[in-house]
Amino acid sequence: MGRDLRPLFEPRGVVVTGVSSHPGKFGFVTLHNLLSCGYEGAVFAVGREAGSVLGQPVLASIESLPDGAAELLVVCTPVSVNEEIIRTAASRGVRAVFVAAGGYSETGPDGIEAEARLVAMADELGLVLAGPNGQGITSPPVGLCAQIVAPYPPRGRIGVASQSGNFVSAFQNYAGQTGIGLSRSVSAGNAAATGIADYLEWFADDPETDVGLCYVEGLTDGRDFFERMATVTRRMPVVVVKGGATSGGQRAAASHTGSLASDDRVFDGMARQAGMVRTPTIEAAFDAAASFATQPLPGGDGVLVLTTAGGWGVVTADAVTSHPDLTLTALPEDLLVAVDAMLPPRWSRNNPVDLAGGETRDTIPELLDLVAAHPGIDSILQLGLGIQGNTAALTRRGPFHPDHGLERIVDYHERQERRYAEAAAAASATHSKPILVASELAVAQPDNPMVTAVRESGRLCYASADRAVAALGHMAWYAAWLRARS
Amino acid sequence: MSRDLGDPMGVPATRTLSEAASRRLVADAGVIVSDWATASDPDTAAEVAVAMGLPVVAKLCGDAIAHKTERGLVRLSLGSAADVHAAATDLLAAATEADGPVELLISTMLRGNRELIAGMVRDPQFGPCVMLGVGGVLAEAVADVAFRLAPLEDMDARDLMGDLGTQALLGEFRGEPAVDRDALVETLCALGALAADPRIVSVDLNPLIVVDGVAIAVDALVEVVDDRGDA
Numbered sequence: 001m002g003r004d005l006r007p008l009f010e011p012r013g014v015v016v017t018g019v020s021s022h023p024g025k026f027g028f029v030t031l032h033n034l035l036s037c038g039y040e041g042a043v044f045a046v047g048r049e050a051g052s053v054l055g056q057p058v059l060a061s062i063e064s065l066p067d068g069a070a071e072l073l074v075v076c077t078p079v080s081v082n083e084e085i086i087r088t089a090a091s092r093g094v095r096a097v098f099v100a101a102g103g104y105s106e107t108g109p110d111g112i113e114a115e116a117r118l119v120a121m122a123d124e125l126g127l128v129l130a131g132p133n134g135q136g137i138t139s140p141p142v143g144l145c146a147q148i149v150a151p152y153p154p155r156g157r158i159g160v161a162s163q164s165g166n167f168v169s170a171f172q173n174y175a176g177q178t179g180i181g182l183s184r185s186v187s188a189g190n191a192a193a194t195g196i197a198d199y200l201e202w203f204a205d206d207p208e209t210d211v212g213l214c215y216v217e218g219l220t221d222g223r224d225f226f227e228r229m230a231t232v233t234r235r236m237p238v239v240v241v242k243g244g245a246t247s248g249g250q251r252a253a254a255s256h257t258g259s260l261a262s263d264d265r266v267f268d269g270m271a272r273q274a275g276m277v278r279t280p281t282i283e284a285a286f287d288a289a290a291s292f293a294t295q296p297l298p299g300g301d302g303v304l305v306l307t308t309a310g311g312w313g314v315v316t317a318d319a320v321t322s323h324p325d326l327t328l329t330a331l332p333e334d335l336l337v338a339v340d341a342m343l344p345p346r347w348s349r350n351n352p353v354d355l356a357g358g359e360t361r362d363t364i365p366e367l368l369d370l371v372a373a374h375p376g377i378d379s380i381l382q383l384g385l386g387i388q389g390n391t392a393a394l395t396r397r398g399p400f401h402p403d404h405g406l407e408r409i410v411d412y413h414e415r416q417e418r419r420y421a422e423a424a425a426a427a428s429a430t431h432s433k434p435i436l437v438a439s440e441l442a443v444a445q446p447d448n449p450m451v452t453a454v455r456e457s458g459r460l461c462y463a464s465a466d467r468a469v470a471a472l473g474h475m476a477w478y479a480a481w482l483r484a485r486s
Numbered sequence: 487m488s489r490d491l492g493d494p495m496g497v498p499a500t501r502t503l504s505e506a507a508s509r510r511l512v513a514d515a516g517v518i519v520s521d522w523a524t525a526s527d528p529d530t531a532a533e534v535a536v537a538m539g540l541p542v543v544a545k546l547c548g549d550a551i552a553h554k555t556e557r558g559l560v561r562l563s564l565g566s567a568a569d570v571h572a573a574a575t576d577l578l579a580a581a582t583e584a585d586g587p588v589e590l591l592i593s594t595m596l597r598g599n600r601e602l603i604a605g606m607v608r609d610p611q612f613g614p615c616v617m618l619g620v621g622g623v624l625a626e627a628v629a630d631v632a633f634r635l636a637p638l639e640d641m642d643a644r645d646l647m648g649d650l651g652t653q654a655l656l657g658e659f660r661g662e663p664a665v666d667r668d669a670l671v672e673t674l675c676a677l678g679a680l681a682a683d684p685r686i687v688s689v690d691l692n693p694l695i696v697v698d699g700v701a702i703a704v705d706a707l708v709e710v711v712d713d714r715g716d717a
Contacts, residue, residue, distance in 0.1 A: 107555045214686060220679050222611035222613070223612055223613045255691050256625060257603075257607040257688055258605075259626065260603075260629075261615060261617065265632065266609045269615065269633030269635070272634075273634050391675050
């Protein structure tokens with residue numbers, strides 16, 4: 001059992017230091033964000049200027065904080081005053097501290113000492129210490145945005161912990177773009193007392209979080225990280241992006257094994273052994289985490305590609321075939337017969353199942369349910385949706401709408417797109433299998449009714465079939481890893 | 487071969503063991519190695535070669551000799567007692583002062599179309615790791631290698647094999663059976679177990695030759711902490 005981070009992510013009351021009336025200062029921004037995103041607990045501001053900021057009375061000193069009124073302290077004041085502030089805050093009932101302020105170990109010997117003193121004090125006082133030199137935290141389930149930056153992500157099931165604040169923002173931005181929200185996010189800063197493993201351990205038992213998403217640059221104790229992650233991944237999938245080469249000292253180079261043991265290869269083996277899903281890029285990491293957060297795990301590696309667009313089907317089938325963790329399922333004979341009864345004779349009669357324009361009002365929903373129900377199919381990639389919605393968009397904007405019968409057909413196209421997307425989510429939920437909808441329209445035309453319907457179903461509309469294949473591959477790999485150990 | 491790593495991080499000086507001592511150590515741990523024997527002179531070398539079954543490989547063997555191939559200290563495919571005798575005579579003559587005490591190592595000449603590399607190394611960040619790679623002597627160029635942290639469970643060793651990119655090499659190949667994964671698991675787990683001895687800094691099995699599906703180490707090099715006090 002790891003550290004209890006509840007006072008950090010679900011504090012009863014928050015106090016910010018370093019608040020001034022200057023809207024460019026971190027203290028002001030943090031206060032603004034706390035007051036703007038729906039946090040319902042009490043908020044207190046401490047600053048040197050008397051009066052009020054954003055309608056909030058400014059306390060001249062942390063001494064004036066009422067006893068037991070705030071559990072979380074967000075520190076935006078300079079190094080020199082912070083120890084006294086934290087000690088006093090603890091005496092008023094504060095239990096967690098996020099030190100946004102920099103000037104600590106990242107700056108040199110004095111900063112290293114100051115950081116060591118912070119850690120010792122937090123230990124002594126039993127405080128959760130996050131940071132220093134971090135951007136802050138968000139916790140959408142309680143409307144908490146204790147950050148010196150934007151954005152505030154929509155609520156969801158992904159818990160983010162990152163050694164780069166910038167990547168916290170990037171994941172928050174993707175959350176806003178896709179609608180696949182976050183449960184918690186934290187910029188670990190210098191991670192003086194609370195590190196990525198501490199956050200992920202807490203996320204694993206957090207009822208709001210279904211998947212951990214982390215960015216790691218350096219680890220002070222790689223072995224400890226490995227052992228803790230190997231436990232965490234039994235309870236929750238963890239997606240990791242690794243940045244930078246570590247400088248852990250010399251390694252035996254007299255041996256061939258030593259010369260082949262690059263940081264990257266060792267990290268890769270460690271991650272796979274621990275059951276962590278490692279992705280090469282930030283966007284692939286978000287795709288993977290969003291998939292774990294919104295799709296059931298596949299029961300095996302077999303994939304069926306369902307498409308209304310021939311080219312996409314072919315290319316995606318190739319991508320599945322060459323993926324080490326996925327297999328393009330041979331279409332089972334009974335399924336072929338059943339599909340044959342639903343589609344005109346020109347359909348592909350194999351996997352990819354290419355409807356070849358054979359979709360009618362009900363074909364896609366019925367077909368989806370049929371293939372999802374089949375025990376020989378583990379997961380489905382659905383491609384080529386959005387064409388009718390695209391047509392509708394052009395027609396709606398053109399000079400002839402709504403005359404010439406166009407209003408009716410546009411409405412029909414748009415309704416159909418919504419039906420297709422809703423059918424994917426429904427079949428996935430009914431049969432507990434991943435069904436991933438991919439289309440470049442997710443980015444190119446985000447208001448396409450298919451895209452919005454996927455979004456409203458709580459799923460990710462993948463920006464390309466290749467990205468969907470990559471995400472599905474990660475899910476299949478993790479599911480197999482878990483099965484082998486259960 | 488011994489070396490001083492400069493010691494700024496408290497990394498100890500290390501030395502290598504002879505192939506004979508290395509083979510003994512890894513075989514005791516469970517690594518599958520080719521049949522072998524040592525000899526101190528050409529006559530004995532020829533005798534053990536015949537007893538073992540020809541053809542054989544003869545190598546010059548000593549603690550200070552880490553990379554024999556580069557120095558021409560390996561003689562392959564010796565098919566008669568006379569060949570062994572002649573090769574052994576040459577090898578002993580090639581020894582230098584710096585090599586220290588040397589002997590001859592005779593081992594069965596194995597043939598197979600596939601070579602692998604495996605080893606153990608201590609990573610500064612994650613501790614002891616086990617490696618498996620494709621290519622044997624070509625491993626560095628092929629760069630299809632993967633790692634797991636030691637110790638390895640059976641499943642970790644199987645996953646490690648699964649990580650290799652050229653899976654086709656592990657299946658049936660040019661008339662040879664698929665690689666015996668159970669046997670390779672044994673060798674990989676043995677490498678992981680060797681990490682429990684803190685004196686062992688690294689192990690190279692390079693190459694392992696796949697014979698009838700079984701990956702057999704035909705060379706071993708163990709690097710240990712140099713605690714002789716003269717480093």
